[in-house]
Amino acid sequence: MPGKEKIVYQCQACGYSSPKWLGRCPDCGQWNTMAEERLITPRRALGVTSSLGQARPEPLSSITSTAGKRISTKIEELDRVLGGGIMPGSVVLVGGDPGIGKSTLLLQALFSFDGTGSKNAGTENGGALYVSAEESPEQIKSRAERLGLETARANKAAQLMILSEISLEAILAAAEKLAPPALVIDSIQTIYTEELPGAPGSVGQVRDCAAKLMHFAKRSGTPVFIVGHVTKEGAIAGPRVLEHIVDTVLYFEGQRSHSFRILRTVKNRFGSTNEIGVFEMSDSGLREVANPSEIFLAERPLDAAGSVVAASMEGTRPLLVEIQALVSPTSFGVARRSALGVDSQRANLILAVLEKISGVHLAGLDVFLNVVGGLKIEETAVDLAVAAAAISSLREKKIPPDLFIFGEVGLSGEVRAVNNAELRIREAAKIGLRQAIIPKANLEKIKSERNGGLRITGVGNLNEAIEALFSSS
Ligand SMILES: Nc1ncnc2c1ncn2[C@@H]1O[C@H](COP(=O)(O)OP(=O)(O)O)[C@@H](O)[C@H]1O
Ligand SMILES: [Mg+2]
Incomplete structure (x- = not known):
């Protein structure tokens, strides 16, 4: 003690x-x-007898592994970001802006969760415990009705248990008694521990509550999901202070005005990071998007200049996205450069390389770049596509709609190889794209029989890429 x-x-x-x-x-x-x-x-x-000698190491071989004990949430996109299902005794933080759909996701995931296969399965009521410190049980009920969960329920025996409570001690006492197969805390910023002064949501409270929940999870083997709102003020008292405490950190992202939501793994002690799950928000809740490439390319204009398909990777998953550029004479004194969805510093660098190395004149022109669908792409493999979209718009020459591009651009205009070239190509072939412009170094390593009838051009620098793209049309 x-x-x-x-x-x-x-x-x-x-x-x-x-x-x-x-x-x-x-x-x-x-x-x-x-x-x-x-x-x-x-x-x-304090003069208390030391606990030295009480800690007992055990041989590694006598410890039973929990690998392979993952429990599926039956939502494939969620299982994917968790690393293949829920790990018993793990603590998962689900962070995101208010209103993005965190409560919806967890309600959908755990509504008929009975923990089949976990040691907590088969308790009196069978179902997970959903603790809401923000909403009344009636509000949760009406959400469940709106999502049609009641009628879609597969397992009639597992009853989701609802608790409206803000004291952590009361929550833990209830969880201890019920021994649910999973526990949800919605949200960490609205509960408090009686052992600390300070209002719910303060750093000390948030951290202490999370540490106690972690303790409970490890001791009882119960998986715990913690909802954390990203606060306007930024890092303080938001999910960031919890990142090092919990096992897994998932961020739920997207723009409110777009229906797409991306669940991203930021940290995972039990699986790979950088995985994403793609969902679409609708009246009836979150729907899984199994083939995001098709969705993100669905409304692509097929005969417009300034639009190109980039083959990107999100974690282990290839994702084809449309990159758009609009280059037009500036109507004010200073030309504007704006980039949405790609890093704007990176975009400026690519435009500078275009000017210097390829002699593309961008002075006095506004350049707007956008990744369609509200996606944010962080990898440099989209560099070449950004350059291609800008030139396509500048010259008003369209890029064939069945062509895709990837490649990193270096400061001297060289096109550098990227990882997972074959995965990107296979994904593109799957959705019917027929031509590609990729780094020469990548092409050399690709076995021709795997190209699936694609016409692939390898380029070593920006000028070769421009030549390959625009010389024939
Ligand atoms: N009555 C409703 N009809 C349709 N959509 C709704 C309704 N209420 C909420 N939503 C959708 O659910 C979203 C809120 O989800 P919620 O899970 O409560 O977010 P969070 O828990 O992240 O704050 C809203 O942004 C909206 O898109
Ligand atoms: Mg909520």
Whole structure:
């Protein structure tokens, strides 16, 4: 048991600590960075017998592995980002902007969850425990009705249990008694532990609650899902402070105005990171999108200049996206450069290389770039597609709709190889694209029999790419 406790306030930016709360840290001068911390006096200082000798190492060979004990949520896109299903005793943080659909996702995932295969299966009510500190049970009920979960239920025996409570101690007591196959806390910012002062949502509260939930998960083997809102103020008291505590961090992203939602793995102790799950939000809830490439290319204009298909990767998954560019004379003094969905620094660099190496004149022209569907692409393999879209719009020459591009552009205009070239090509062939422009170095390694009848051109630099794209038309 912990020794005597004392509460101090510590600056989250510089570590300065004070016995009382301060609005501004006197040491580093930042505002709102003080958070309560529990200071535990070491046991030895209190004269308590030492626990030395009580910790017992065990041989690795005698420990039973939990690998292969994953439990499916029956939502394939969610299983994918979790690394193949729910791991018993794991703590998963689901972060995202308010209103993006976190509650919806978890309600859908755990509505008929009975933990079949886990050691917590077969309790009195069978179903998961959904703790809502934000919504009343009636609100959750009406959401479940709107999503049509009640009628679609496969397992009549597993009853989802609802608890409206904000005290962590009360929540844990209820969970202990019920022993549910899974526990959902919606959200971490609205619950509080009675052991700390401070309002729910403060850094100390959020962190302490998460640590206690982690403890519960490990001790009982119950998988715990924690919902965390990304706060406007940024990192403080948002999901970021929890990232190192929990096992898995998923971010739910998307634009409210778009129906696509992307669930992204940021950290996973039990699987690969950078996986994504793609969903579409509708009146009846989140729908899985099994073939995102087709969806993201669905409304592509087939005969417009400035549009090109880029073969990108999201984790282990190839994803074809449309990149659009609009290049037009500026109507104000300073030409504007704007990039949505691709890194704008990177886009500026590519435009600079185009000007310098390929003699493309962009002075006095506005350049707007956009990745269709509200996607954000971070990898450099879309460089060549960005350059191609810009030139296509500038010269008003369209790029064949059945052509796709990938390749990284270097500062001297060279086109560099990217990883997973064959995966990208296979995905493109699957949805019916017939031509490709890819880095020469990638082409050399690809066995021709795997190309599936595609016409692939390998290019070593930007000028060769421009030549291959625009010389024939
Ligand atoms: N009555 C409704 N009809 C249709 N869609 C709704 C309704 N209520 C909520 N939604 C959708 O669900 C989203 C909110 O999802 P929710 O799971 O509550 O988000 P979060 O938990 O991340 O704050 C809304 O942005 C909206 O798209
Ligand atoms: Mg919610």
